[in-house]
Amino acid sequence: MDAAIDLTDRSQALDLANIRAQLIRLEDTITFHLIERVQFPLNQTIYVPGGVRIPGSDLSLMDYLLREQERLQSRVRRYDSPDEHPFFPDALEEPILEPLEYPEILYANNVNLNHTIKQRYIEEILPSACPNDRVDRGASQENYGSSATCDVNVLQALSRRIHFGKFVAESKFQENPEKFVQLIKTKDKKGIDEAITNMKVELKILERIKMKAETYGSDPALAEYRNKVDADAVVSLYKNTIIPLTKVVEVEYLMQRLKGTQWE
Amino acid sequence: MDAAIDLTDRSQALDLANIRAQLIRLEDTITFHLIERVQFPLNQTIYVPGGVRIPGSDLSLMDYLLREQERLQSRVRRYDSPDEHPFFPDALEEPILEPLEYPEILYANNVNLNHTIKQRYIEEILPSACPNDRVDRGASQENYGSSATCDVNVLQALSRRIHFGKFVAESKFQENPEKFVQLIKTKDKKGIDEAITNMKVELKILERIKMKAETYGSDPALAEYRNKVDADAVVSLYKNTIIPLTKVVEVEYLMQRLKGTQWE
Structure with a gap:
């Protein structure tokens, strides 16, 4: 099953079945990268500006790597x-490759929740996912770079997953424009939130993510290598961060959806 | 179970139990990254110098990203x-962080098999791991960057896994120096290879890696998302590339092991 969605193909990009496949596939990506990250201690210092001194920069070590990675990519x-x-829009450079032709899929919008995603990741997700016995090991700096490298992978996957809410929202809008136009015109954010919420689906996601964290986090052949990641921490990541922030993305995207259209 | 080995601690770094835990943990890392890669088509063009034109460089797109990633890291x-x-030693810059104190664990050596690892990866591993039906999809360049980004992760994990053979070799040498000194002095590479080979362990690895590829490559909740990676291709990666190249690393490391010692 090829889950890679081709966003240069408009009909693919807004097909709810394709979007669903992509979101399910991103659950694996997020779980894999998080399992990679939590093999290292929390290493709190790498998130503190100046915690590791970087010549010519007052960023934290993790932010430095994330920013330079974005510049390269x-x-x-x-x-x-x-x-x-991007987490650091000011770091981006002009692409050196010829531009691709993307069809107009999403309406112009400025929704970017990366600041919140990064904050939640550092303050809530990591401390709960890195087991306590690793938190204070940190006299050694040996895994600072490895930890930050994994962080970049996790954060980029989280950002992609959460902002995919824009495609979900656009697809839902097109299914029932009348309903959404009315909610948007009356600025009824609560009504929009209700219209895009499916509690049954959300519960299914949480059940599934628990199974994934347990399965992917356990060596299938060696019992002593179980629980590489705390499954409850991954469930809580989805319940308290990914699902709610995705809905914020959907609502905020829809609030900007009528600008410059026949409905404005 | 914390599998991250601390190489600033000499006793940890040469303890065979720690080395084994690290090698087993790297099986997960390699499998995860490979699963991430094969969600995209083969995209052969990104491995061909000039296949994607990069201003001011005659590298392939994948080499360009790998080289720049190494520069940053x-x-x-x-x-x-x-x-x-490193795959591109000439790209490396001076670290901006204070150096760590690594104890002398390995003897000085110039063993670096990255050229062979990359060649095998591009010519054998990828074509067998990316299912055929994706090979020729490639009119779209949409996933070129994503594919190459995954390649960098896989290649770095493969390189780390295979060169860990140096720690294995050093540890085995210290367990029985007399035996190895004699084999090394007589340049008996075949004898060294036999002394470091344990067929039973190798078979166990292959069994385990098949289970990992099947388990991590299947969504535990949704039957339609199975076989994200071809388990036989992962087994063959271990059988034909990782295990034999690790042994080459061990043998070549040991061949340089007596330089400047009492045994020279």
Whole structure:
């Protein structure tokens, strides 16, 4: 099953079955990268500006790596893609590759929740996912770079997953424009939130993510290598961060959806 | 179970139980990253120098990203660590972080199999791991950057896994120096290879890696998302590339092991 969605193909990009496959696939990606990250201690210092001194920069070590990674990836046009959102927009450079032709899929919008995603990740997700016995091991700096490298992978996957809410929202809007136009015109955010919420689906996601964290986090052959990641921490990541922030993305996207259209 | 080995601690780094735990943990890492890669088509073009035109460079797109990634990571001292080996040594910069104190664990050596690892990866591993039906999809360039980004992760994990053979070799040497000194002095590579080979362990690895590829490659909740990676291709990666190249690393490391010692 090929889950990679092609965003240069408009009909693919707004097909709810394709979007669902992509979101399910991203559950694996997020779980894999988080399992990689939590093999290292929390290493709190790498998130503190100045915690590791970086010449010519007052960023934290993790922010430094994330920013430089975005700069590099912007050159190969990562941020041309409508499902990618930078954490450091000011670091982006002009792509060195020829631009791709993306059809107009999403309406113009400025929704970018990366600041909140990063904050939640550092303050809530990591402390709960890195077991306590690793928190204070940190006299050694040996895994600072490895930890930050994994963080970049996790954060980019989280950002992609959460901002995919824009495609979900656009697809739902097109299914029933009358209903959404009315809610949007009356600025009824609560009504929009209710219209896009499906509690049954959300519960299914949480059940599934628990199974994934347990399965992917356990060596299938060696009992002593179980629970590489705390499954409850991954469930809580979905319950308290990914699902609610995705809905914020959907609502905020829809609030901007009528600008410049027949419905404005 | 915390599998991250601390290479600033000499007793940890040469303890065979720790090395084994690290190698087993790297099986997960390699499998995860490979699963991420094969969600995209083969995209052969990204491995061909000039296939994607890069201004001011005659590298392939994948090599360009790998080289720039190494440049960035060298700044946060990735290549100071004795288990890391660059694919592009000429791209490395001076670390911007204070150096760590690594004890002398390995003897000085110039063993670096990255050229062979990359060649095998591009010519054998990828074509067998990316299902045929994706090979020719490639009119769209949409996933070129994503594919190459995954490649960098896989290649770095493969390189780390294979060059960990140096720690295995050093540990085995210290267990029985007399035996190895004699084999090394008579340049008996075949004898060294036999002394470091344990067929029973190798078979166990292959069994385990098949289970991992099947387990991590299948969504535990949704039957339609099975076989994200071809388990036989992962087994063959271990059987034909990782295990034999690790042994080459061990043998070549040992061949240099007596230089400057009492046994020379």
